[in-house]
Amino acid sequence: MSAAGSLAVAELTWAAVRREVVERLTVVGAASPVAEAQWLVEEAAPDLDAPVTTRSLAHLDAMLARRESGEPLQYVLGHWAFRTLDLLVDPRVLIPRPETEMVAGEAIDELRRLGGRLVVDLGTGSGAIALALAAEVTTAEVWAVERSADALAVARANLAGIGRAGARVRLVEGDWLAALPDELRGAVDVIVSNPPYVADDDELPSEVRDWEPVSALLAGPDGLDDLRHIVADAPAWLRRPGTLIVELAPAQADAVRALALEAGFDEAEVRHDLSARQRFVVARLR
Numbered sequence: 001m002s003a004a005g006s007l008a009v010a011e012l013t014w015a016a017v018r019r020e021v022v023e024r025l026t027v028v029g030a031a032s033p034v035a036e037a038q039w040l041v042e043e044a045a046p047d048l049d050a051p052v053t054t055r056s057l058a059h060l061d062a063m064l065a066r067r068e069s070g071e072p073l074q075y076v077l078g079h080w081a082f083r084t085l086d087l088l089v090d091p092r093v094l095i096p097r098p099e100t101e102m103v104a105g106e107a108i109d110e111l112r113r114l115g116g117r118l119v120v121d122l123g124t125g126s127g128a129i130a131l132a133l134a135a136e137v138t139t140a141e142v143w144a145v146e147r148s149a150d151a152l153a154v155a156r157a158n159l160a161g162i163g164r165a166g167a168r169v170r171l172v173e174g175d176w177l178a179a180l181p182d183e184l185r186g187a188v189d190v191i192v193s194n195p196p197y198v199a200d201d202d203e204l205p206s207e208v209r210d211w212e213p214v215s216a217l218l219a220g221p222d223g224l225d226d227l228r229h230i231v232a233d234a235p236a237w238l239r240r241p242g243t244l245i246v247e248l249a250p251a252q253a254d255a256v257r258a259l260a261l262e263a264g265f266d267e268a269e270v271r272h273d274l275s276a277r278q279r280f281v282v283a284r285l286r
């Protein structure tokens with residue numbers, strides 16, 4: 001921190017340090033400088049009443065330099081909240097989003113409604129949806145599929161962090177439903193996925209395009225390549241009654257609903273996120 005240059009560390013307070021962080025984040029155009037400064041300072045100094053130390057200041061400075069270079073706050077902090085969990089996140093995985101917390105909530109409700117146990121999370125990334133299901137539904141048996149070995153390493157670390165619930169989660173490396181053992185065919189209660197759904201030439205904010213894994217985002221010319229694949233294959237793996245829940249971009253909702261009915265689902269509903277945008281489809285086999 002430049003404040004450390006003009007003041008002795010012993011004279012600094014965390015409140016003064018935070019003010020400087022807000023200023024520096026404002027200069028680089030961070031979207032929420034005050035909130036971000038709070039996150040960064042609390043990461044460097046869990047006890048804000050404790051004295052400012054050279055070591056914690058150096059930690060803060062290193063984080064701030066990364067944030068100033070455009071790296072997303074979540075990667076700089078190295079962890080982020082998802083429902084009841086605090087997940088490790090780094091550039092090997094997509095940063096879990098609030099709308100995906102709703103998708104996980106829908107899967108939890110659906111599993112309970114069906115009185116089911118067996119649930120599959122396709123494209124688990126950090127493990128967000130799969131681990132939330134295991135943590136919140138104590139009877140759930142969760143299979144989590146991921147194609148990227150790098151992402152799977154992050155999911156494995158997060159699995160180790162959820163305690164006993166982790167014993168009910170299996171992580172599998174591979175391609176969508178084909179990664180599952182054959183005996184699960186026709187036996188799964190709920191399949192849930194937040195797959196890549198961005199069209200190849202869609203504009204993305206630079207914080208996303210430059211830092212988050214492209215293989216977690218892009219899905220062909222209309223962004224539907226992976227959704228088409230998952231929706232078409234899901235009925236063969238679900239039992240009756242059984243449910244598929246997929247996250248998508250608002251403009252894809254009607255197409256995915258139609259794809260679900262074509263694939264043999266008996267009903268398919270579009271649901272909205274907190275900003276009232278069409279955000280996921282719930283498709284059911286009765």
Ligand SMILES: C[S@@+](CC[C@H](N)C(=O)[O-])C[C@H]1O[C@@H](n2cnc3c(N)ncnc32)[C@H](O)[C@@H]1O
Pocket residue numbers: 093094095096097100122123124125126127128129145146147148151174175176194195196197215216217226
């Ligand atoms: C949008 S990210 C979602 C990550 C996480 N579920 C979440 O919601 O934060 C999509 C994930 O699907 C994975 N993926 C892409 N293609 C895949 C495939 N063919 N089979 C399995 N996983 C795949 C990506 O590596 C990425 O982790």
